[in-house]
Amino acid sequence: PSLPIYEPGLQDVVELARDGLDGRTPNLHFSTDVEDSILAADLIFISVNTPTKTVGVGAGRASDLTYVESAARQIAEVATSNKIIVEKSTVPCGTASSLRDIFSTLGQEDVHFEVLSNPEFLAEGTAVRDLLEPDRILLGSLRTERGLAAANALADVYAAWVPRERVINVNIGSSELAKLAANCMLAQRISSINSLSALCESEGADISELAYAVGLDERIGPKFLKASVGFGGSCFKKDVLNLVYMAESRHLTEVANYWRAVVDINEYQKERFTKRIIRSLNNTLNSKKIAVLGYAYKKDTGDTRESAAITVIGQMISENARVHIYDPKVKESQIKQDLLADHRPETIDRCITVCNDPYTACDKAAAVVILTEWDYFKTDGLILPPALFEKLASRDPENPRLKRTSTSSSETNSEGTGSSSEGLQPKVHDSPLTSPGSPAEPLNASKVLHNETNESRIDWARVSRIVRRPRLVFDGRNVVDRLKLEALDFHVNCIGKASTPSRRPSRYQ
Numbered sequence: 001p002s003l004p005i006y007e008p009g010l011q012d013v014v015e016l017a018r019d020g021l022d023g024r025t026p027n028l029h030f031s032t033d034v035e036d037s038i039l040a041a042d043l044i045f046i047s048v049n050t051p052t053k054t055v056g057v058g059a060g061r062a063s064d065l066t067y068v069e070s071a072a073r074q075i076a077e078v079a080t081s082n083k084i085i086v087e088k089s090t091v092p093c094g095t096a097s098s099l100r101d102i103f104s105t106l107g108q109e110d111v112h113f114e115v116l117s118n119p120e121f122l123a124e125g126t127a128v129r130d131l132l133e134p135d136r137i138l139l140g141s142l143r144t145e146r147g148l149a150a151a152n153a154l155a156d157v158y159a160a161w162v163p164r165e166r167v168i169n170v171n172i173g174s175s176e177l178a179k180l181a182a183n184c185m186l187a188q189r190i191s192s193i194n195s196l197s198a199l200c201e202s203e204g205a206d207i208s209e210l211a212y213a214v215g216l217d218e219r220i221g222p223k224f225l226k227a228s229v230g231f232g233g234s235c236f237k238k239d240v241l242n243l244v245y246m247a248e249s250r251h252l253t254e255v256a257n258y259w260r261a262v263v264d265i266n267e268y269q270k271e272r273f274t275k276r277i278i279r280s281l282n283n284t285l286n287s288k289k290i291a292v293l294g295y296a297y298k299k300d301t302g303d304t305r306e307s308a309a310i311t312v313i314g315q316m317i318s319e320n321a322r323v324h325i326y327d328p329k330v331k332e333s334q335i336k337q338d339l340l341a342d343h344r345p346e347t348i349d350r351c352i353t354v355c356n357d358p359y360t361a362c363d364k365a366a367a368v369v370i371l372t373e374w375d376y377f378k379t380d381g382l383i384l385p386p387a388l389f390e391k392l393a394s395r396d397p398e399n400p401r402l403k404r405t406s407t408s409s410s411e412t413n414s415e416g417t418g419s420s421s422e423g424l425q426p427k428v429h430d431s432p433l434t435s436p437g438s439p440a441e442p443l444n445a446s447k448v449l450h451n452e453t454n455e456s457r458i459d460w461a462r463v464s465r466i467v468r469r470p471r472l473v474f475d476g477r478n479v480v481d482r483l484k485l486e487a488l489d490f491h492v493n494c495i496g497k498a499s500t501p502s503r504r505p506s507r508y509q
Contacts, residue, residue, distance in 0.1 A: 006302040006329045009128035038078045043154060045118075046071045047088040052238050061245035063092050063238075072099050076106035076113070084150045087117045087140075090179050090239060092246055096140070096172045114150040116141050117172045119179035124233065125300030137167045140175025180239050180246075184259060187236040189224040191265035197227040197496030198272060207496020208478060227496040229371060229476030230269045232297030232306040237263055270308050274315040276493060277474050281366060285321035291365035291467070293358055293458075294372025294477070295327035295335055302329040308476065309371040310338050317343055317351045324353045324361040328374060358458050363466045373477035379484045381457035388487040464488040 003011055017028035031037055038044065048067035053059045068089060075085065085103070087096060096115045103113035117140030122130045137158050141147040148169070155167045170178070193211055200207045207227040215222030231237070240262050247256035278285055297307035304310065309325075316323050317339070325335060332354035339348050355361040358377075362368055370377055460480075464471060471490040473480065482492045493499050 006300075007124065007127050008300050013128055013131075034074065035078045038075055038083075039080060041083065043084045043086055043157070044075055045086045045088045047120075050089045050091055052241060058245050058249075061241040061248075063090075063242050065091065065095065065098075068095065068099075069102065072102045073106060076103045079107060079111055079113070082112045083114075084153060085113055085115045086154060087115065087176070088120055090119060090183075090235065091117075091176055092180070092242055093173050093176045095176060112146070114142075114146050115172070116147075116150055116154055117175035118154060119175060121179070121182065124303055125298060132161065134162060134166060137162055138175050138178055139167060139169045140172040141169060143171060180243050183235050183239040184243050184262070186224050187231055187240050187266070188259075188262045190226075190228070190231045190236075191262045191269075193225045193227050194230065194269045194495075195265050197269075200496040201498055204498050205496075210496070227478060228269075228308075228373075229273045229312065229495065230266045230308040232308050233303065234305040237266070237306050267311075270311045271315070273474070273476055273495070274312050277316075277367060277369060278319060280472060280474075280493065280499075285316055285319035287320060287322060288366040289322045289324060289364060290316055291358075291361040291368045292323055292325045293327075293361065293368060293370045293377050294374055295325055295330045296372050299372055299374045302331070302334075304330055304334055304338055307338075307371075312369070312371060312476070313339065313352075314342055317347060321351065322353070323351055324355050324365065326355045326358045326361040327372060328376060359462060359466060362463050365467050367472040367474060368463065368467060369474045369476065370479060371476050373479045376456065377458055377477075378479050379457075379460060379481040382460055382481070382484045384484060384487050460485060460490075461488060464490060 003014065014028065016024070018026055018030075020026035046068060048071055050063045050065060050068060053062045053064040068087075068091060072085070075083065085099060087099070096117055099115050100113070103115075107113060117138075119138055121134065121136070121138075137155075139151045139154055141151040151169050155164070155169075158167055193207070196210060197207045199205070200210060211225040211227065212222070214220055215225050240259055244256045244260050244263075247253075247259065277290075281288060292309065292313060295307060295309045295313075296302055296304055297309075313323055313325070327335075335354055336348055336352065339352060343351075353361075464485075471488075473485060473490045473492045475482075475492060475494045478494050478496070480492065480494075482494055482497070485492050491499075
């Protein structure tokens with residue numbers, strides 16, 4: 001049977017650990033008998049959800065530690081021997097102290113509980129790689145003999161595959177705060193580049209070139225500088241707001257305001273993107289079919305928590321659009337469950353259709369909107385014939401990727417003779433500001449338009465034949481090569497890049 005979640009490589013890891021292999025004893029066991037498992041364990045990991053509180057003091061910002069407290073109480077009431085308790089969940093500072101209070105109050109007098117903080121730094125989509133090749137393993141403990149001994153015992157578990165120099169021992173407060181700080185700083189980088197994307201669109205700059213240039217500064221680096229419709233997932237927004245609440249509760253108003261702005265920019269980016277779609281469709285989406293490609297909050301996962309798609313599609317529903325959604329890993333039931341949180345069932349039934357393939361979603365659509373950066377949506381399988389270069393060059397004569405050059409007379413064709421016609425074929429220069437891995441690779445004018453058998457990529461040529469004119473594409477993840485799609489008569493709107501010239505909105509709109 002398959003796992004209940006999609007994570008590349010996880011199925012193989014679980015099967016190997018559960019079933020074993022020749023020469024390898026199984027070491028992963030599942031049980032619903034919690035009490036027996038507590039009694040048998042030396043180390044107990046608390047890895048439960050810590051969602052944002054929905055009611056009471058700190059609602060909408062503070063972490064809800066109900067599940068953490070429940071787990072600690074059960075451990076305290078059941079344990080009959082000394083235990084090492086490991087905080088794996090993301091928790092606010094001071095949680096370890098609260099757990100020690102629970103254990104000292106509810107636990108047996110002769111049983112000692114040593115609490116450690118060991119936050120996880122796995123990212124969905126790359127969790128297996130992050131597990132096998134971690135940047136660091138952070139262990140927070142009391143600076144006591146027992147605390148350090150417990151930290152060493154946990155370090156021994158990781159020693160089977162993690163070099164000892166990557167295992168870092170700090171105090172518990174530092175460890176608890178480090179997880180929040182890491183997620184907040186990653187979210188801050190995304191909001192920073194997204195704020196600049198708005199300026200790029202108004203000033204005619206290119207956010208991909210800007211990010212590449214800035215990222216070459218070794219003090220900054222290139223990671224997490226990819227502009228998009230906004231960040232999502234279970235951690236970033238939750239952890240930033242948790243940090244905001246911590247600052248507010250300690251009367252650090254300026255600190256709270258700074259981090260709150262990270263979330264504000266993220267919400268602004270999603271709203272700005274949706275308004276751009278509406279503006280390009282004559283300021284109304286009423287009864288118009290909109291194709292949405294991607295619903296998960298990022299590629300290589302089926303997780304939809306805090307996905308930008310929920311907000312963007314919700315705003316489309318408010319405009320009475322007919323939204324047709326395709327995502328290769330998200331189930332229809334999950335999509336509708338998410339959207340039912342803010343919309344009535346009859347509204348969802350009227351406005352939302354979940355499709356099994358992208359072509360059904362795009363058929364007769366007024367616009368195609370990309371909200372997840374699945375590799376399947378990329379244009380790297382799309383190759384242009386020479387005949388389309390004149391059209392592209394006339395639209396953007398200064399683009400270095402479309403410059404024509406004469407071929408040296410010393411060049412030869414496949415027969416080994418000089419080709420007099422070779423110099424008439426357009427060639428394409430590399431753009432010096434193109435970052436490695438960006439969708440703006442040099443165009444190849446020597447092959448056919450598209451490999452129809454390439455099932456690993458969407459057939460954009462086919463999409464161009466079934467969408468409504470003027471073939472609008474709104475790329476919320478900057479995954480497509482704009483020039484390639486423009487060659488197919490798409491009008492492409494990307495994050496942080498000015499609109500297609502023929503449909504560029506006024507900068508003052």
